Amino acid sequence: xxxxxxxxxxxxxxxxxxxxxxxxxxxxxxxxxxxxxxxxxxxxxxxxxxxxxxxxxxxxxxxxxxxxxxxxxxxxxxxxxxxxxxxxxxxxxxxxxxxxxxxxxxxxxxxxxxxxxx
Amino acid sequence: xxxxxxxxxxxxxxxxxxxxxxxxxxxxxxxxxxxxxxxxxxxxxxxxxxxxxxxxxxxxxxxxxxxxxxxxxxxxxxxxxxxxxxxxxxxxxxxxxxxxxxxxxxxxxx
Numbered sequence: 001x002x003x004x005x006x007x008x009x010x011x012x013x014x015x016x017x018x019x020x021x022x023x024x025x026x027x028x029x030x031x032x033x034x035x036x037x038x039x040x041x042x043x044x045x046x047x048x049x050x051x052x053x054x055x056x057x058x059x060x061x062x063x064x065x066x067x068x069x070x071x072x073x074x075x076x077x078x079x080x081x082x083x084x085x086x087x088x089x090x091x092x093x094x095x096x097x098x099x100x101x102x103x104x105x106x107x108x109x110x111x112x113x114x115x116x117x118x
Numbered sequence: 119x120x121x122x123x124x125x126x127x128x129x130x131x132x133x134x135x136x137x138x139x140x141x142x143x144x145x146x147x148x149x150x151x152x153x154x155x156x157x158x159x160x161x162x163x164x165x166x167x168x169x170x171x172x173x174x175x176x177x178x179x180x181x182x183x184x185x186x187x188x189x190x191x192x193x194x195x196x197x198x199x200x201x202x203x204x205x206x207x208x209x210x211x212x213x214x215x216x217x218x219x220x221x222x223x224x225x226x227x228x
Contacts, residue, residue, distance in 0.1 A: 004161075033214070033215065035216075041220055042122075042207070042218030042219050042221055043162070043207075043216070043218050044218075045215035045216065045217070048214045048215065050214075056213055056214045056215060058215060088159070090161055090162070104150035104169075104209035106150075106152065106164055106167050107152075107164075107216060108164055109154070109161040109162045109163075109164075110161050111161045112159075112160065112161045114159065
């Protein structure tokens with residue numbers, strides 16, 4: 001059973017450029033979340049996609065955008081890159097559950113994409 | 119604002135020296151508390167999910183417990199391969215995201 005996969009593994013860009021990161025969810029999962037992890041910090045929530053719609057967004061600027069495809073895979077796009085965007089970008093997948101359900105399902109993470117902005 | 123605090127920030131143990139990591143949270147409507155292990159440069163690896171106070175889960179040398187305001191990750195007779203950053207995250211009832219602590223960097227010396 002394939003887990004969450006992400007590509008590319010590493011990426012080097014310069015300030016002002018644009019980048020696209022890709023994620024394929026674990027088999028049977030239909031919900032994808034993206035997180036940014038700076039060095040020495042815990043992951044920070046960027047947004048979550050379910051049924052090809054962004055259903056929640058964290059405290060990130062509009063330069064960060066995403067998309068989910070009918071096969072549940074997802075892309076994260078970052079425009080006008082800043083030095084501060086250098087981080088490990090993590091994708092997590094889970095089964096979609098209603099907000100009213102008492103117990104949360106587990107989010108499984110991919111290996112991440114290391115983005116370096118010069 | 120919802121907050122997750124992990125302590126200590128770093129912990130150095132000798133092989134076989136048992137200890138505990140703490141995760142305290144100030145959120146309302148907890149839907150789940152999650153523990154992950156993260157090796158350098160890699161994605162977090164799922165360890166445990168806890169849903170209600172009093173719940174305990176075990177896996178090899180690790181045991182996670184949950185109270186109304188905090189969780190503990192107990193490590194019994196650790197080995198060098200247990201060295202990693204351990205992350206705690208909470209999922210609230212009012213949204214879809216995980217809120218993480220900064221993690222505890224555990225180093226186990228042989």
